[in-house]
Amino acid sequence: MPASLSTARTYADYPPHFRWVQLGLMMLLMLAISTPGYVWALFVRPLQADMQVSLSGIQVTFAIFMFMQAGFGPIVGWAVERVPVRLAIITAGLLIIVGWIGAAYSQSLPALYLTYGLCGGLATGIVGIVSVGFVAQWFPDRRGLAIGLSSGAMGMGAVITTFPISATIQAYGHTQALLIFGTGIGVLCILVGMMMRRVESVAIPKSRQTVAAFGMDQRHYRPSEMLKTPVFWLLFVMMACIATSGLMIVSQLGAIAGDYGVDRMTVFGLAALPLALTVDRIMNGVTRPFFGWVSDRIGRPNTMALAFFLEAASVYCLYTFAHDPLLFVLISGVVMFGWGEIYSLFPASLSDYFGTKFSSANWGFLAVAIAISGILAAPLAALLREHYNSWGPVFHTVVVLDLCTVVLAYFVLKPMHARWTQSAKAPAAAAGGSPAHSTQA
Numbered sequence: 001m002p003a004s005l006s007t008a009r010t011y012a013d014y015p016p017h018f019r020w021v022q023l024g025l026m027m028l029l030m031l032a033i034s035t036p037g038y039v040w041a042l043f044v045r046p047l048q049a050d051m052q053v054s055l056s057g058i059q060v061t062f063a064i065f066m067f068m069q070a071g072f073g074p075i076v077g078w079a080v081e082r083v084p085v086r087l088a089i090i091t092a093g094l095l096i097i098v099g100w101i102g103a104a105y106s107q108s109l110p111a112l113y114l115t116y117g118l119c120g121g122l123a124t125g126i127v128g129i130v131s132v133g134f135v136a137q138w139f140p141d142r143r144g145l146a147i148g149l150s151s152g153a154m155g156m157g158a159v160i161t162t163f164p165i166s167a168t169i170q171a172y173g174h175t176q177a178l179l180i181f182g183t184g185i186g187v188l189c190i191l192v193g194m195m196m197r198r199v200e201s202v203a204i205p206k207s208r209q210t211v212a213a214f215g216m217d218q219r220h221y222r223p224s225e226m227l228k229t230p231v232f233w234l235l236f237v238m239m240a241c242i243a244t245s246g247l248m249i250v251s252q253l254g255a256i257a258g259d260y261g262v263d264r265m266t267v268f269g270l271a272a273l274p275l276a277l278t279v280d281r282i283m284n285g286v287t288r289p290f291f292g293w294v295s296d297r298i299g300r301p302n303t304m305a306l307a308f309f310l311e312a313a314s315v316y317c318l319y320t321f322a323h324d325p326l327l328f329v330l331i332s333g334v335v336m337f338g339w340g341e342i343y344s345l346f347p348a349s350l351s352d353y354f355g356t357k358f359s360s361a362n363w364g365f366l367a368v369a370i371a372i373s374g375i376l377a378a379p380l381a382a383l384l385r386e387h388y389n390s391w392g393p394v395f396h397t398v399v400v401l402d403l404c405t406v407v408l409a410y411f412v413l414k415p416m417h418a419r420w421t422q423s424a425k426a427p428a429a430a431a432g433g434s435p436a437h438s439t440q441a
Helices: 018-033 040-051 055-070 073-080 085-104 109-138 143-156 158-172 174-193 230-259 272-298 300-321 325-339 342-354 359-366 368-388 392-430
Strands: none
Touching (some): 018 085, 018 109, 018 143, 040 055, 040 109, 040 158, 040 174, 040 230, 040 272, 055 109, 055 230, 055 368, 073 085, 073 109, 073 359, 073 368, 085 109, 085 174, 109 143, 109 342, 109 359, 143 272, 143 342, 158 174, 158 272, 230 300, 230 325, 230 359, 230 368, 230 392, 272 300, 272 325, 300 325, 342 359, 359 368, 368 392
16 A cells, blocks of 8 residues: 555655646745845845945845855755755745844844845755755656756746835835735745655656666765766856856846836836846746756757857847846846756756765755855945946956856866766666666665
């Protein structure tokens, strides 16, 4: 008799459709947890005016947020491998409530750093790290698509909250917006977390043994083993470069719109800035499953090169046409479409090379690259803007970082990927079988 849902631990213990239910719950959770990072631009000007502080001072909050989201990745990854997934998610929900309510009553930058930055960032990091291992273990046969859907939900989540938060800030102030939405997001996380279950092993259906598995899942690398490989450090450098470039734009989009006067304009009767943020969230959500699906078919390195080149081209166009509100909205959406897929391509790549059993812990180490980017991106962009009295140096820096990552993806990662794939297949061939036919953890 099948085990009960409360005690089941392997794929066979659950109904066939159950993994799709779990993916749906993770997507709902990612929708909720996405808001703190992606609507930060709406709070920058009100908080700056209320506290009478510099732009760079306020943006330290975002740097702390990003560091907490990713900087404690190794510790969070180690912890979530050892506790029930429900406990990890409930903890994240409580942190969001504490962080946003605390931020609502913050009267100084240190208080804001501690609440919105530290608590909010840690909550988002817990959910993001849990999601990678959780989805990779449930969907080893459709890894790029499944991780793309999960991370895509996080990218698109603020679509639901951007206009309501913007309207609440305008009508009642940023304090009420933080109180209302922080409580709502936290409670939703807690309720969803109570329904989630982790699986320990999933067998790949033979009909789904596609390029997504890459024939590498016969071995599962622990973090200590992964850190000794050149391919991990190449992914780390690439992630740091591309994350820095995107976060420089994401964190400053509200300030850029303000300096170009776009925040006072409308497009089709809608305020341009919240509309741009909404379009950005949609594109940021769509790009993750789309490029995840593409990468399952043409390979991660090729997909990375394609997407990051699109990012570089669109950033340059945004710099050129940012004064036009309609083009600002449209091009900023393309910018996010070229950048947001990093949260599906890099986790999927990591599982390709190092297996799924330790995916959350391994992703925690790669996520440190995002933490470094978070520390650099927002304050660096603000300081460049203040020093040169222009956004030009910011945009040019972003384009250079994007193009550097394109070169690394196509000319360094691609040949390294081919060698790794060949070496991974050799032991299985010698044993007379294919690693793609193995049981996955």
